[in-house]
Amino acid sequence: SGERVFASPLARMLAQEMGYAIEQISGTGPGGRILAADVKEYVPSAAVAIEAATPAPAMESIQTATPVPGEGFTDYPLSAHAHEVAARLQQSKRNVPHYYLTVDVNMDKLLETRSALNATMPNAEADGLGVYEFLIKAAAAAMRTVPSANASWMDSHVRVFDDVNLNIVVGSGDSLYTPVISKVAGKGLKAISSELKSFTDALEEQEGDEAPLVLGGLGTFTVMNLGMYGIKSCAPIIREPQSCALAIGAMENRIIPGEGEEIYKEAVMMTATLSCDHRVVDGAVGAQWLAAFKSHVENPNSLLL
Numbered sequence: 001s002g003e004r005v006f007a008s009p010l011a012r013m014l015a016q017e018m019g020y021a022i023e024q025i026s027g028t029g030p031g032g033r034i035l036a037a038d039v040k041e042y043v044p045s046a047a048v049a050i051e052a053a054t055p056a057p058a059m060e061s062i063q064t065a066t067p068v069p070g071e072g073f074t075d076y077p078l079s080a081h082a083h084e085v086a087a088r089l090q091q092s093k094r095n096v097p098h099y100y101l102t103v104d105v106n107m108d109k110l111l112e113t114r115s116a117l118n119a120t121m122p123n124a125e126a127d128g129l130g131v132y133e134f135l136i137k138a139a140a141a142a143m144r145t146v147p148s149a150n151a152s153w154m155d156s157h158v159r160v161f162d163d164v165n166l167n168i169v170v171g172s173g174d175s176l177y178t179p180v181i182s183k184v185a186g187k188g189l190k191a192i193s194s195e196l197k198s199f200t201d202a203l204e205e206q207e208g209d210e211a212p213l214v215l216g217g218l219g220t221f222t223v224m225n226l227g228m229y230g231i232k233s234c235a236p237i238i239r240e241p242q243s244c245a246l247a248i249g250a251m252e253n254r255i256i257p258g259e260g261e262e263i264y265k266e267a268v269m270m271t272a273t274l275s276c277d278h279r280v281v282d283g284a285v286g287a288q289w290l291a292a293f294k295s296h297v298e299n300p301n302s303l304l305l
Helices: 009-018 036-041 080-095 108-119 131-145 189-206 283-298 300-304
Strands: 098-106 151-153 158-160 166-168 221-225 244-257 264-277
Touching: 009 036, 098 283, 108 131, 108 264, 108 283, 108 300, 131 166, 131 189, 131 221, 131 244, 131 283, 131 300, 244 283, 264 283, 283 300
Parallel strands: 166 221, 221 244
Antiparallel strands: 098 264, 151 158, 244 264
């Protein structure tokens, strides 16, 4: 429509995180201004995913070779990096006995905590915390709670690591990278946010550059976020020699059982799926880890300690 949409910075960030088109939301603030509470209460059945219309710049494919047209098809040559990624994933899927666990997580308290923290920042729109930072911190905290999941299969023994070094998945196609946040359990939310921004900036600067992009090595655990594309759940491939990988789905408003006299209530929910190597992390350990992750997300004050 071209009309200006009046919304608070926190409302805009929350809408982007939840995959909502901000112009679709009715505001209850002065002059119809859209507030964070309006975004949280918005009914997603009418929502239009922002990413469906405008994919995130950091996730765009970077073509490194000229396409070769044929009769009724086009061949897109792969870079050496893309070949390496494909080979490693194929090997991991073949060698690792995967199984999957899924849990639904209530995001209400986390979103409230995030809004409260961002309200204390002078430039929250540019430097504010995102939801992803909390989820990364919760994954690291869960590893501290269930350290036997922070391990690798070594054929003759299982190696349990002291530090949680977490890979995140950024980019796609020839520009798919998995930078590592080292010793993430000991880092605060702001430090994690700064590292995420540096990864995104490095990927954007890489566009059109044939030189390899170095963003750290292999960690002990991987987290991928497909929620930004409106994906509800995903079963990720474990990267050897890691034993677990976590996939984050989209946040959405759902009707859930209430408490006390309230039979039903509306809440912002998210689905998380944990892929496990059964040689290292059996069903009971995987369930304990996912329960710990859910507990930290639903009690975000534990991530501030």
